[in-house]
Amino acid sequence: MTTRIDTRFAELKAEGRSAFVTFVMAGDPDLATALEIVKALPKAGADIIELGMPFTDPMADGPSIQAAGLRALQAGMTLRKTLQLVRDFRKTDDKTPIVLMGYYNPIYIYGVDKFLPDAKEAGVDGLIIVDLPPEEDNELCIPAMKAGLNFIRLATPTTDDKRLPAVLANTSGFVYYVSVTGITGAAAADASVVGTAVARIKRHTKLPVCVGFGIRTPEAAKAIASHANGAVVGTALIDALKGSLDADGKATAKTVSAVADLTAALAAGVRGAKQAAE
Amino acid sequence: MTTAIPNSYRTGPDETGHFGIFGGRFVAETLMPLILDLQKAYEDAKADPAFRKEMDGYLKAYVGRPSPLYLAERLTEHLGGAKIYLKREELNHTGSHKVNNVLGQIMVARRMGKKRIIAETGAGQHGVATATLCARFGLECIVYMGAVDVERQQPNVIRMEMLGAKVVPVQVGARTLKDAMNEAMRDWVTNVHNTFYCIGTVAGPHPYPMMVRDFQSIIGDETKVQMQEIEGRLPDSLIACIGGGSNAMGLFHPFLDDTSVDIYGVEAAGHGLTGLHAASIAGGRPGVLHGNRTYLLMDEDGQIQEGHSISAGLDYPGIGPEHSWLHSIGRVKYLSATDEEALAAFQLLSKLEGIIPALEPAHALAKVSELAPKLPKDHLMVVNLSGRGDKDVPQVGDILKGRQS
Numbered sequence: 097m098t099t100r101i102d103t104r105f106a107e108l109k110a111e112g113r114s115a116f117v118t119f120v121m122a123g124d125p126d127l128a129t130a131l132e133i134v135k136a137l138p139k140a141g142a143d144i145i146e147l148g149m150p151f152t153d154p155m156a157d158g159p160s161i162q163a164a165g166l167r168a169l170q171a172g173m174t175l176r177k178t179l180q181l182v183r184d185f186r187k188t189d190d191k192t193p194i195v196l197m198g199y200y201n202p203i204y205i206y207g208v209d210k211f212l213p214d215a216k217e218a219g220v221d222g223l224i225i226v227d228l229p230p231e232e233d234n235e236l237c238i239p240a241m242k243a244g245l246n247f248i249r250l251a252t253p254t255t256d257d258k259r260l261p262a263v264l265a266n267t268s269g270f271v272y273y274v275s276v277t278g279i280t281g282a283a284a285a286d287a288s289v290v291g292t293a294v295a296r297i298k299r300h301t302k303l304p305v306c307v308g309f310g311i312r313t314p315e316a317a318k319a320i321a322s323h324a325n326g327a328v329v330g331t332a333l334i335d336a337l338k339g340s341l342d343a344d345g346k347a348t349a350k351t352v353s354a355v356a357d358l359t360a361a362l363a364a365g366v367r368g369a370k371q372a373a374e
Numbered sequence: 375m376t377t378a379i380p381n382s383y384r385t386g387p388d389e390t391g392h393f394g395i396f397g398g399r400f401v402a403e404t405l406m407p408l409i410l411d412l413q414k415a416y417e418d419a420k421a422d423p424a425f426r427k428e429m430d431g432y433l434k435a436y437v438g439r440p441s442p443l444y445l446a447e448r449l450t451e452h453l454g455g456a457k458i459y460l461k462r463e464e465l466n467h468t469g470s471h472k473v474n475n476v477l478g479q480i481m482v483a484r485r486m487g488k489k490r491i492i493a494e495t496g497a498g499q500h501g502v503a504t505a506t507l508c509a510r511f512g513l514e515c516i517v518y519m520g521a522v523d524v525e526r527q528q529p530n531v532i533r534m535e536m537l538g539a540k541v542v543p544v545q546v547g548a549r550t551l552k553d554a555m556n557e558a559m560r561d562w563v564t565n566v567h568n569t570f571y572c573i574g575t576v577a578g579p580h581p582y583p584m585m586v587r588d589f590q591s592i593i594g595d596e597t598k599v600q601m602q603e604i605e606g607r608l609p610d611s612l613i614a615c616i617g618g619g620s621n622a623m624g625l626f627h628p629f630l631d632d633t634s635v636d637i638y639g640v641e642a643a644g645h646g647l648t649g650l651h652a653a654s655i656a657g658g659r660p661g662v663l664h665g666n667r668t669y670l671l672m673d674e675d676g677q678i679q680e681g682h683s684i685s686a687g688l689d690y691p692g693i694g695p696e697h698s699w700l701h702s703i704g705r706v707k708y709l710s711a712t713d714e715e716a717l718a719a720f721q722l723l724s725k726l727e728g729i730i731p732a733l734e735p736a737h738a739l740a741k742v743s744e745l746a747p748k749l750p751k752d753h754l755m756v757v758n759l760s761g762r763g764d765k766d767v768p769q770v771g772d773i774l775k776g777r778q779s
Contacts, residue, residue, distance in 0.1 A: 151676075155556050155563075156402040169677060176675075202675055206676065230406075232400060252404040253404075254567075255406075
């Protein structure tokens with residue numbers, strides 16, 4: 097089965113470049129603005145969109161993404177509305193892969209049996225669920241694969257060679273390498289260290305490896321993209337969004353362009369890098 | 375699963391850390407290798423007689439165990455029913471049952487070569503116990519505490535700082551225990567190489583619920599022996615308060631297979647079950663948070679809600695997964711007591727027995743006041759007096775003063 101994610105990486109390979117993966121929070125700062133932002137991302141150069149599912153207790157996220165989730169929840173965001181956002185996006189874009197990223201509890205409460213077909217129908221391509229390690233694969237990973245959704249696993253600096261095969265076993269779409277031990281928005285890892293880590297993962301899998309956590313500038317994005325099949329940026333985009341809000345935390349005329357402009361700059365950085373050798 | 379005793383309630387969790395559907399290991403990949411290391415380190419420690427011997431030495435000479443089992447004669451007379459015994463965990467060094475578990479975890483941390491210890495705390499009892507043992511063993515100690523709890527539990531904050539710990543006030547969310555636990559997990563993810571997370575209750579990812587239960591089971595083990603010595607038989611009922619539920623699990627676990635013993639856990643009903651409360655079983659449903667599946671307070675979208683209780687130690691929106699399982703199979707009955715009921719019980723025990731309890735076990739005492747009068751005089755009831763009330767004196771004093779004026 098070929099998914100939008102597989103197709104996108106095949107296209108990028110043909111172009112000889114790495115992917116630029118953006119992360120934004122569904123419903124931040126409100127549903128309508130978030131839809132406009134998501135629509136603007138591919139036009140600004142995003143190859144894959146990770147869409148955060150807001151959660152009250154994002155234990156692995158830093159203050160920026162945590163605050164983005166709380167803004168979205170305060171504006172009334174729910175998992176159901178997140179799926180609707182994807183559905184609305186698909187009316188104008190049937191190519192850009194969308195990966196939902198978040199924590200398990202809202203999906204568990206929605207009901208896995210109901211969530212997977214609803215997500216597939218809405219146009220979701222993959223899932224990244226931070227608090228579902230391979231030890232809990234029966235919860236969602238295996239049912240998601242059966243439903244035709246990629247389950248993208250995080251690998252980290254603490255995932256050693258002995259553990260990597262377990263982490264990669266049921267992973268599909270791509271592997272998300274977390275370049276630092278820590279929360280989102282933390283300091284960036286050295287690009288050459290990341291290169292070594294990516295090479296190590298690639299000895300265990302043919303899947304593309306994208307790298308995230310701590311990438312904020314076009315230069316950093318370029319450096320990471322030259323060592324990996326993709327660079328993921330989240331916190332910097334969310335900080336740009338936050339900087340455009342008014343004193344009450346509401347969207348302004350600048351909000352969509354603040355995110356789109358930074359996306360364009362970062363995408364240019366990624367496009368300036370040669371893709372890492374397979 | 376291979377088990378020597380068929381139909382035992384004491385064989386959980388299974389090898390994947392589950393009690394029925396509850397428990398598990400729902401954490402970020404960064405933490406998984408460490409959690410697997412911890413599981414191995416704990417299993418090695420358990421199998422090592424030297425570990426047990428060293429721990430028993432500290433429990434006796436440093437913690438002050440065994441804690442007495444005390445017949446509360448005046449309370450018994452006042453209520454006019456069951457004979458009420460108090461398991462005096464408040465007499466432990468540091469003033470609560472928390473020290474039993476912290477001692478065990480710190481000794482495991484030392485075996486693992488970890489020099490930096492982090493903890494979360496609500497009322498501060500777990501933080502004080504952790505700060506105390508870090509001081510004793512010369513380890514760096516960082517305690518995350520909600521900013522609201524820092525305000526309402528000043529005596530314990532001062533104690534932790536005197537013991538050399540760094541107390542970090544958490545300013546996000548409702549700024550209480552749940553948020554402190556999130557921050558501790560963020561620290562852990564960031565400093566996973568040198569840091570040991572000392573969890574204060576029977577919750578979190580496997581092996582924590584099992585490990586904390588094992589360390590706290592000394593409460594029930596001693597109670598069994600002491601009751602045999604005093605009354606020549608088992609108690610008829612046990613009762614303890616539940617936040618995360620470690621003092622309760624410690625008392626209950628050794629008795630789970632003694633089916634003649636009725637067991638009651640008491641959750642915090644706050645302003646009442648239709649208002650703000652922290653009764654996860656009575657007012658919540660199964661979900662996944664902080665590394666385990668268990669009963670949680672949440673909205674219809676799976677977003678976690680804040681718990682409320684007069685007691686900072688009980689206002690966590692979840693409960694240990696083994697309690698969720700014991701509820702689901704009906705072995706333990708879970709009740710709840712309101713802030714007002716706990717306050718009344720707090721005053722009752724202070725005046726009748728000369729023992730000022732913490733607000734946490736005051737919830738259990740509130741249900742004793744309800745259950746005991748209906749029971750026969752030969753019914754033996756054990757209440758876990760999990761902590762002393764020193765930390766709550768300023769708060770309760772303010773409430774009572776406010777009512778007089």
